Amino acid sequence: MKVSDILQKKGAVIFSVTGDTTVYDALKILGEKNIGALPVIEEGKLLGILSERDYARKIILKGKTSHDTPVNEIMTENPFTVEPDDKIEACMTLMSDKHIRHLPVIKDGTVLGMISIGDVVTAIIQSQKETIDHLQNYISQ
Secondary structure (H helix, E strand, C coil): CCCHHCCCCCCCCCCCCCCCCCCHHHHHHHHHHCCCEEEECCEEEEEEEEEEEHHHHHHCCCCCCHHHHHHHHEECCCCEEEECCCCCHHHHHHHHHHHHCCCEEEECCEEEEEEHHHHHHHHHHHHHHHHHHHHHHHHHH
């Protein structure tokens, strides 16, 4: 399976913020959409990613307020990214090795979507189920 397979199942909707969005407004989007991270995009270019982890570590623990802090002060700059043709297993390795939960999907400098560790695990499980089904069918013939 490839990243493009996950994006196809998720759909084409991309929720994002700009660098000057307040952290509070970004958190509202995270909560309303039930997602854990948002790409930070300006003029079509990925500047960073804002995750719940960024909020917990860079707002709460540093005594800042989400109403007064822009996203660009706490976002993770230059995030790891993947491309649509990348294999799911490579994404799992990257996420595990770098201890990250979300990856923006980029093609030709354009953000096509985001995948999460949950998306990757679900895709791998589905792929393994299909392999098991094929093997069981082969054995029973």
